[in-house]
Amino acid sequence: MLHDMLVKLYSLEEKPELCRKLKEIGISVKRAMPVDKGHIVLFVRNNFGDGPANECSYSFTSHPVNCFIAVREKRIIGFACYNTAAKDFFGPIGVYEKYRGMGVGEALLRAGLLALKNSGFAYAIVSCTEETEGFYRKTVGATIIEDSFPGVYQNMISVD
Secondary structure (H helix, E strand, O other): OOEEEEEEHHHOOOOHHHHHHHHHOOEEEEEOOHHHHHHHHHHHHHHHOHHHHHHHHHHOOOOOOOEEEEEEOOEEEEEEEEOOOOOOEEEEEEEOHHHOOOOHHHHHHHHHHHHHHHOOOOEEEEEEOHHHHHHHHHHHOOEEOOOOOOHHHOOOOOOO
16 A cells, blocks of 8 residues: 655755775666666666656756656666655655665765755655555654555556
8 A cells, every 4th residue: 555654854854884895896876867867767677667867867857857866887776755745755766676775875865855855845755565665764863744544646547
């Protein structure tokens, strides 16, 4: 089940030690560049499906681009977008399975949330599932928004 969580951006801090740790193993997190849109959207579609890929594609309509990527040896290993489904919304996010548990997801999450904070937002909304709720709670102190299901995605169309 999908529900929303709230993140207090005003208390969110950078974690430079996380970026240093990732850099030591050859991983960097950076804002996506428009020239890389095709590669990034293809990565998202191939690894996470059409819905996240469509939102990722939309993130390239903003300037600067509302997408961060994690890169290792010039290859995309993760992504995170914001302000796609709705203003002040974080997501989608995904990390290639081989690189999970290394801090890549947290670095991407923090990059996107800090971008929202630096845009003037005090809170961010994150859509999550039961599987991802613990990640958001642990990494950024997110809390459940009661009665938020089905949330912003309630009017999605179906092709069935």
